Amino acid sequence: xxxxxxxxxxxxxxxxxxxxxxxxxxxxxxxxxxxxxxxxxxxxxxxxxxxxxxxxxxxxxxxxxxxxxxxxxxxxxxxxxxxxxxxxxxxxxxxxxxxxxxxxxxxxxxxxxxxxxxxxxxxxxxxxxxxxxxxxxxxxxxxxxxxxxxx
Amino acid sequence: xxxxxxxxxxxxxxxxxxxxxxxxxxxxxxxxxxxxxxxxxxxxxxxxxxxxxxxxxxxxxxxxxxxxxxxxxxxxxxxxxxxxxxxxxxxxxxxxxxxxxxxxxxxxxxxxxxxxxxxxxxxxxxxxxxxxxxxxxxxxxxxxxxxxxxx
DNA sequence: GCTATAATTGAAAATGCTTTTCAATTACTG
DNA sequence: CAGTAATTGAAAAGCATTTTCAATTATAGC
Ligand SMILES: [Mn+2]
Ligand SMILES: [Mn+2]
Ligand SMILES: [Zn+2]
Ligand SMILES: [Zn+2]
Numbered sequence: 001x002x003x004x005x006x007x008x009x010x011x012x013x014x015x016x017x018x019x020x021x022x023x024x025x026x027x028x029x030x031x032x033x034x035x036x037x038x039x040x041x042x043x044x045x046x047x048x049x050x051x052x053x054x055x056x057x058x059x060x061x062x063x064x065x066x067x068x069x070x071x072x073x074x075x076x077x078x079x080x081x082x083x084x085x086x087x088x089x090x091x092x093x094x095x096x097x098x099x100x101x102x103x104x105x106x107x108x109x110x111x112x113x114x115x116x117x118x119x120x121x122x123x124x125x126x127x128x129x130x131x132x133x134x135x136x137x138x139x140x141x142x143x144x145x146x147x148x149x150x151x
Numbered sequence: 152x153x154x155x156x157x158x159x160x161x162x163x164x165x166x167x168x169x170x171x172x173x174x175x176x177x178x179x180x181x182x183x184x185x186x187x188x189x190x191x192x193x194x195x196x197x198x199x200x201x202x203x204x205x206x207x208x209x210x211x212x213x214x215x216x217x218x219x220x221x222x223x224x225x226x227x228x229x230x231x232x233x234x235x236x237x238x239x240x241x242x243x244x245x246x247x248x249x250x251x252x253x254x255x256x257x258x259x260x261x262x263x264x265x266x267x268x269x270x271x272x273x274x275x276x277x278x279x280x281x282x283x284x285x286x287x288x289x290x291x292x293x294x295x296x297x298x299x300x301x302x
Numbered sequence: 303g304c305t306a307t308a309a310t311t312g313a314a315a316a317t318g319c320t321t322t323t324c325a326a327t328t329a330c331t332g
Numbered sequence: 333c334a335g336t337a338a339t340t341g342a343a344a345a346g347c348a349t350t351t352t353c354a355a356t357t358a359t360a361g362c
């Protein structure tokens with residue numbers, strides 16, 4: 001079932017706090033730069049490229065460097081807090097990973113993202129393992145289209 | 152059902168001829184450089200990056216330029232003859248598009264590709280359209296793992 | 303076949319995204 | 333309130349991809 005990803009103020013605040021806590025837990029220091037990246041991404045309803053995160057992050061933290069955006073994204077991705085989106089053109093973007101691995105529906109016009117579940121690929125995955133001899137580690141499922149607002 | 156993509160000599164020859172014919176049909180000229188790219192890719196059992204195609208293509212056609220590899224891939228992709236593979240690291244690779252759009256199982260070690268069908272996403276796609284209000288144009292499904300030979 | 307012409311080519315330069323380097327700064331520990 | 337290692341951002345380097353452009357070449361029409 002497709003579920004809108006629009007989050008309330010409270011949810012965003014909790015998410016931001018949670019991400020910072022996870023970073024601290026791992027021994028990473030909480031800095032203004034990291035906070036800026038986390039703030040931008042934790043409330044994102046569309047996928048954002050590193051450059052977009054940089055641009056938005058600088059509003060709150062003017063000395064933010066693009067390098068630090070990349071370094072912070074790397075850590076957030078490792079911790080499973082954000083998820084990388086692959087765009088057809090090849091450019092990468094990031095979104096919050098709300099509930100672990102999820103499948104995505106992306107608007108090609110505005111970048112809006114819907115997360116969905118309700119489709120179980122584990123059975124297919126197991127069947128493929130049996131038939132192909134592969135050991136399967138991971139998968140991606142992404143749908144592309146145009147959202148209601150953009151039509 | 153997973154199906155090995157290993158092709159016979161005859162199938163490869165037919166595929167090569169078919170691709171060149173499609174290019175000619177579109178008004179594109181058949182040159183040594185294009186032939187070299189087509190030859191490499193039409194018999195590929197693993198996904199190949201532009202640089203790999205360039206390297207292999209130069210064996211048969213030494214003056215081949217990397218620029219022409221990119222330009223030829225662009226045309227083959229437009230015609231639906233090759234399909235782009237999205238790797239987790241972000242680097243792109245190409246494989247023959249044997250039967251139109253297919254879903255893929257990729258070996259993370261050697262790049263080997265299995266094509267599979269037997270999983271129908273059109274029902275899911277329609278349901279998502281209804282629930283989200285999006286118009287869906289396209290989707291990707293890729294599994295990642297380690298092939299039998301690489302284990 | 304030969305010619306005219308537009309398509310194609312590859313080297314080089316430009317571009318854009320991402321990573322590395324490094325000296326200065328800063329968050330945290332004790 | 334140090335002391336110390338982590339972090340930062342500017343600049344440079346590294347890659348993948350695209351653009352530019354003058355030279356070459358495939359092909360249609362004779
Ligand atoms: Mn990609
Ligand atoms: Mn899944
Ligand atoms: Zn949209
Ligand atoms: Zn393999």
